[in-house]
Amino acid sequence: MNLTISERFPTNKEFNKLFVSVGWGERDNQKIDTHRKNSCYAVCVMDEDKIVGMARIVGDGSYYTVFDVVVEKSYQGKGVGRILMTSIVNYYKSICDEDTYLYLGASEGKEKFYEKFGFKSRPYGHIGAGMKYDPNN
16 A cells, blocks of 8 residues: 545545445535535545545634545555544644634544544533434424
8 A cells, every 4th residue: 555645625536436435325526516616625545546535624714524534445444544534633723723613423433533533522511412404304
């Protein structure tokens, strides 16, 4: 393995390759283009010329959220996620001040991984539980 970091949003083909590899399905090009436009930071991990991971941040200057931390199935457990999250946290540290916040929604069972980077499970202290809208209720 020859892993390198590329601070960029993946191509649409790369994006879908990663999503399909972990069972998240394909996104249409228009949706991916919207993700690209709304991301203030994105990072890819490459093995030679092959994308093996990606992550991105969406933010408005005060509130930032990490999305799409995804590692190609065959590269999971090999440090790619650590590289991605280190890049994400380092970017955030370079822009943060006392009025900025970084959030993410961890997949079930992945909370311990994100805790290594300083994230706390919610509810935490005065911060309530993270919630997701369910249109079926």
